[in-house]
Amino acid sequence: MAEELKLYGTWVSPFSRRVELALKLKGIPYEYIEEDLHNKSPDLIKYNPIHQKVPVLVHNGKPIVESLVILEYIDETWKNNPILPQDPYQRALARFWAKFIEEKILPLAMKATNSEEKEKEKVVVEMFQLMKVLEGELNGKDFFGGESIGYVDIVATIIAVWFQVTQEIIGVKIVSEEKFPVLFKWIEKLKSIDVVKECIPPRDKHFTYVKARIEAALLKSAPK
Structure with missing residues (x-):
């Protein structure tokens, strides 16, 4: 079964962009969904009901929120090209x-x-x-x-x-x-x-x- 990876973000958000950068550095394919924060999608509200903001990474239906948390999740899930030190x-x-x-x-x-x-x-x-x-x-x-x-x-x-x-x-x-x-x-x-x-x-x-x-x-x- 192929992995499903979606990133909900906005073009101007440095927090969304840092997640994109991590994914690109690791060569991980993903689907990007642009959000309008003045008219939030039902999916964004469903996946991040507490903060209702981007970025949200959805991996096989499971949402991960907050950019620093997402970066660590990416590094722990895909071991190639590590972004955090090993020590x-x-x-x-x-x-x-x-x-x-x-x-x-x-x-x-x-x-x-x-x-x-x-x-x-x-x-x-x-x-x-x-x-x-x-x-x-x-x-x-x-x-x-x-x-x-x-x-x-x-x-x-x-x-x-x-x-x-x-x-x-x-x-x-x-x-x-x-x-x-x-x-x-x-x-x-x-x-x-x-x-x-x-x-x-x-x-x-x-x-x-x-x-x-x-x-x-x-x-x-x-x-x-």
Whole structure:
């Protein structure tokens, strides 16, 4: 019996795209279903009734949700081209840095896009401190995973791609060659890889979408 693998996602979601990247790196065939989050499909609600969001990976009828959980499931189910280190200690470290990006860096980046100028300045200073810590972990390596893309690199594509678009719109350079040369070099190397390119949203469409989202959020938070 052939395996059935479906991925419910949206084109602009870094969380969906990181799952796609893992599947492509492992060469796993899957069916992709594009979701409209303003008009969620019955399947999405059925497979992820608690959060009702993407990504959702459905393997032989069984749903797995939350991108970090999905990445680990993919790695444990399909053993070829491992994305997590084999050594238990190194695997624990990879999980730590993934959570660092997810729970420390990402919320601050979201805050920076929705803040007034004065607050934005403070948030950006905090962001720079965290990015410096992340750069220290990468220093001396081609990728967070060592010589090839690994779990942390997949999670960190949000910095390599989505941050680049956002920083252009809000006028704050989060990752520049001058401030973070190691991260900047990693971004260029990462974006030159074919499977990564396949998972990057179309630039103009992405820019227009993010700009509209930021403007709508600022309008909503503006004093009436």
